[in-house]
Amino acid sequence: MNAALPWRFPALLNARAVALLAAALLLLWYTGQRVEIGRMFALSGEAVLAQAGLAERSQVADGLGSTLAELVPIQLSSRREISRIEGFDPDRLPPFAHIETAATRVSELNPETLRREERTVRTAWLVEPFGYAVHVAAKMLETLEIALWGSVIAVLIGLPLALLGARNVTPHPALRAASRAASAFLRAIPELIAALFLVIAFGFGPIAGVLALGLHSAGFLGKFYADDIEDADPRPQQALAAMGAGRLTIWRSAILPQVLPQHIACTLYTFDRNVRMGAVIGLVGAGGIGQELKGRFDLYEYGHVGTILIAIFLVILTLDLVASRARQAWR
Amino acid sequence: MDIGIADVCVRHAGGTDALTDITLFIPAGQICAVLGASGAGKSTLLRAVAGLVTPSAGRMLYDGDPASRAQRRRIGLIPQDFALSGRASVARNVMAVARIGILPSLAGLYPPTDRARAAHLLASLGLEESQLERRTDSLSGGQQQRVAIARALLHRPALILADEPIASLDPATGEATLALIRDEARDLGATLLCSLHQPDLAHRFADRIIQLDAGRVVFDGPPAALGGNRIPPRIRAVAQ
Numbered sequence: 001m002n003a004a005l006p007w008r009f010p011a012l013l014n015a016r017a018v019a020l021l022a023a024a025l026l027l028l029w030y031t032g033q034r035v036e037i038g039r040m041f042a043l044s045g046e047a048v049l050a051q052a053g054l055a056e057r058s059q060v061a062d063g064l065g066s067t068l069a070e071l072v073p074i075q076l077s078s079r080r081e082i083s084r085i086e087g088f089d090p091d092r093l094p095p096f097a098h099i100e101t102a103a104t105r106v107s108e109l110n111p112e113t114l115r116r117e118e119r120t121v122r123t124a125w126l127v128e129p130f131g132y133a134v135h136v137a138a139k140m141l142e143t144l145e146i147a148l149w150g151s152v153i154a155v156l157i158g159l160p161l162a163l164l165g166a167r168n169v170t171p172h173p174a175l176r177a178a179s180r181a182a183s184a185f186l187r188a189i190p191e192l193i194a195a196l197f198l199v200i201a202f203g204f205g206p207i208a209g210v211l212a213l214g215l216h217s218a219g220f221l222g223k224f225y226a227d228d229i230e231d232a233d234p235r236p237q238q239a240l241a242a243m244g245a246g247r248l249t250i251w252r253s254a255i256l257p258q259v260l261p262q263h264i265a266c267t268l269y270t271f272d273r274n275v276r277m278g279a280v281i282g283l284v285g286a287g288g289i290g291q292e293l294k295g296r297f298d299l300y301e302y303g304h305v306g307t308i309l310i311a312i313f314l315v316i317l318t319l320d321l322v323a324s325r326a327r328q329a330w331r
Numbered sequence: 332m333d334i335g336i337a338d339v340c341v342r343h344a345g346g347t348d349a350l351t352d353i354t355l356f357i358p359a360g361q362i363c364a365v366l367g368a369s370g371a372g373k374s375t376l377l378r379a380v381a382g383l384v385t386p387s388a389g390r391m392l393y394d395g396d397p398a399s400r401a402q403r404r405r406i407g408l409i410p411q412d413f414a415l416s417g418r419a420s421v422a423r424n425v426m427a428v429a430r431i432g433i434l435p436s437l438a439g440l441y442p443p444t445d446r447a448r449a450a451h452l453l454a455s456l457g458l459e460e461s462q463l464e465r466r467t468d469s470l471s472g473g474q475q476q477r478v479a480i481a482r483a484l485l486h487r488p489a490l491i492l493a494d495e496p497i498a499s500l501d502p503a504t505g506e507a508t509l510a511l512i513r514d515e516a517r518d519l520g521a522t523l524l525c526s527l528h529q530p531d532l533a534h535r536f537a538d539r540i541i542q543l544d545a546g547r548v549v550f551d552g553p554p555a556a557l558g559g560n561r562i563p564p565r566i567r568a569v570a571q
Contacts, residue, residue, distance in 0.1 A: 042363050236427075241413035242381040242492075243428050243483070244403030253427035257419030 071306030078131025082124040097128040132304065136311050138290065141142060143288030144315070146206050147274035150213025154270055157214070158183075158221025165222060166229035169251050179222065186219025195281040209286035213274045224266045228259040264330045268323045275319055279312050332394050332405055332489040332522050333359040334380060338391030341375050341546075349375040350546045353389070357522055357539075359489070362513055364537035365526040373526035374411055377494045380524060381408050393490070404428075407488030409496045409512075413479040417468030421458070424467050425449045425481045445485065449540075452481040455511055457504070472499040477508065484515050491516050493525040497532075505529075508535040509536055530557075 032038070043060045050058035082088050082099065090099065101124045110117050128134075163169050163177035191212045198208035229251075234252035245253070282290015289308060298306040334357040341350040350372050357363055367371045378384045380391065382398050393402045415424045422439070429436070430446045441449075450460070456477040462470070467478060476499045483491065493512060497505035509525075513536055516523040527533050533540055534554040542550035542557070550557055 182531055235410065235412060235414035236416045238383050239408055239410050240427055242403060242408045243406050243486070243488075244400055245428050246400075248433050249428065249436075252433055253419070253423065254416050257423060259417040260418070 007023075054324055058212065064241070067302065070302035071309070073303060074306035074308065074310060075303035076131075076133045076300070077127060077129045078135065079128075080126050080131075082126050085126060087124070093126070093130055096130065097126055100125045100127050132307060136201055136307050139289045139292045139308075140311050143278040143282065143290070144275060146181050146209040146286075147213060147271060147278040149210045150217060150274045151267065151271040151279070153210065153214025154217035154221050154274075155267060157186075157218035158225055161218065161222030162225030162229060163251065165226040168232070168234070169229055169247050171247065180226070183219045183222035183226070186215050187223065188219070189216060191216045191277045191281050192284060194284040195284050199285045204285040204287070204291075207285035209278060209281050209288060212286060213277060216277075217270045217274060221266060221270060223257075225263055228262040228266070229255055232258045244278060261327075261330050265327050268326055272316075272319055272323050287298060332402070333357060334490065334522065334524070335390075335392035335395070336380070337390045337392070339379060339386045339391060341372075341379055341384055341405075342387040348546050349384075350379065350386075353548060355541065355548070355551065357524065358521055360517060360520050361522045361539045362536065363525065363526060364533035364539070365541050365543060366530055366533055366550075367526075367543035367556055368505065371543040373543055374494050375546075376543065377524060377526055378493050380486045380490075381406065381492050400541075404486070405489040407483035407486065407491045409476075409479050409483045409491070409493040411494040411498070411526075413475050415475055415479055415482070416467070419467060420464050421453075421467055421470070421478055422449070422463040424478055425453065425485060425557065428486050430486075448485055448487075449481060452484055452515075453477075456481055456508065473501070473504065476500060480512060484512075487519050487521075489519070489521050491521050491523045491525075493523065493524050495528060498528065506532065 016176045036257040043058070047061040047064075048054055049055035050061045079100075082090075094101070101122055103122050105118055105119050107116050109115070135179060161179050161183050162172075164175045165183060167173075167176060170176040170179070191253050195208055195212035198211050202208045202211070232255045236258075237250050240250050240254050278288050279290045279293070282288040282292070283294045285291055285294075289312060293305060293308045296302075297309065332472060334355070336353050336355040336357075339350060339353045340348060343349050353376065365376060367373045370398060375384060379386055382391075382403065391398065392511065396402065416427075422441075426436070426441050426445060426449060429441055431441060431445070435441070453459075453463075458474065461491075462474070467475060470478065475495065480493075480496055483493070491512065496512060497508050500508055509527075509532060512525070515521075525537070534557070537554060539555050540550065540557055541548060
């Protein structure tokens with residue numbers, strides 16, 4: 001046995017690592033000053049202490065608490081004035097719905113007599129106990145549809161970009177550079193900003209949403225697919241190349257079987273992300289649940305906002321479970 | 332296909348020579364075994380002929396011409412590490428170089444002639460129809476080796492490059508498999524260049540034996556001329 005071979009093992013924490021660490025800490029300290037990290041901790045700590053009864057009052061806890069308290073009870077029912085419903089048929093009410101009538105006295109100026117006259121106005125309301133919940137579900141469905149089509153467009157643009165942008169498949173290095181640049185450009189435009197401009201071009205509604213999500217995530221898929229293709233085991237590719245196989249043959253026989261699980265995982269993640277972003281881009285009028293959320297928030301109808309937030313939360317939770325199951329199945 | 336190798340040198344990335352001044356002519360239809368200890372350069376020679384490593388010097392001619400895509404299509408390669416797509420099915424691996432469009436191949440619609448040839452090869456190699464759908468990486472090493480052999484022979488190559496094609500097989504199966512590769516080569520009129528670790532098998536199967544040591548050819552001739560095959564190549568090299 002060799003008792004003491006004079007081997008030197010490399011130290012993990014050498015001078016360079018220490019210098020890098022110091023530089024990183026300096027950067028954090030400097031930027032932390034600028035974004036008021038200290039105040040963030042002070043206010044959050046105060047809020048926690050106030051909750052525990054150790055501090056008098058906290059601005060953060062009071063503000064957040066009063067807003068959150070208004071989210072409940074959440075709004076499930078809807079109440080619409082019947083005179084404003086087109087083609088209303090009192091014999092054919094929607095399920096669970098009923099009609100409420102109310103009489104109010106209004107005083108009006110009679111234009112002929114020029115006197116104030118009191119009269120009774122009867123208004124009828126159609127009350128649906130789950131009307132608003134159904135409306136939110138329909139909007140949520142629209143967001144899911146926007147996300148689905150955004151993802152389809154992302155795959156349709158991203159896959160060709162990846163085939164041109166992967167070193168081992170691309171027909172020419174210049175095409176690779178161009179494709180990588182195109183992917184980077186698409187990624188560099190955030191969905192929300194793209195949606196702002198697309199709403200101007202296509203008008204309010206889902207078209208702007210689909211395009212904003214599709215173009216941005218095409219940039220992501222173009223990069224992720226291409227990186228997966230480049231990382232694929234080169235040996236099967238070399239073996240087929242030695243037997244005269246072309247690029248597309250190598251892709252279908254030696255690359256696609258290897259990268260398909262990663263491609264599927266990336267695509268599922270893109271869809272997952274598009275659902276979440278789809279809720280956000282509605283804020284600028286690109287359709288779906290976000291548009292509803294923005295409208296209700298601006299009207300201070302926090303009960304409605306509560307319903308919408310719960311719907312978003314439930315959908316994303318469900319989607320996460322389904323996506324992770326799907327990834328397991330394709331491993 | 333005949334192969335002309337003229338003054339070929341292959342240098343490793345580290346600067347050491349894997350092959351030094353190899354000059355060989357292998358006529359079409361010859362069954363040729365490459366022998367040598369581990370690290371002697373057998374694999375490098377086969378990989379150089381396959382075009383997987385670029386020689387630092389010398390020339391390589393196939394039927395008198397430099398390598399081209401059309402000629403590569405006439406090569407069947409059995410790599411030492413099989414180089415199969417592990418996640419893909421056996422069928423997809425065997426059909427890897429079938430001349431077929433992208434959509435039919437994704438749908439698994441292979442031409443009938445290719446199906447018949449693949450079935451014949453796989454059955455001769457002892458694989459079963461039920462294994463066509465299996466993921467290749469779920470097979471044993473020996474089964475994977477035979478899938479790689481079937482893939483290399485599917486398109487009726489004119490040159491078969493086999494890098495230790497029976498290393499993962501038991502002696503009996505290995506011998507039968509080697510016989511099958513040789514018989515296929517004879518039927519196709521193909522040249523076979525096959526590296527082996529078993530000198531006795533090489534003696535029985537090959538028309539010609541090329542022995543390498545430290546990247547140089549130390550013997551080249553018919554098996555009978557090699558004589559006793561138990562002498563280690565390094566000792567023989569010194570004796571010469």
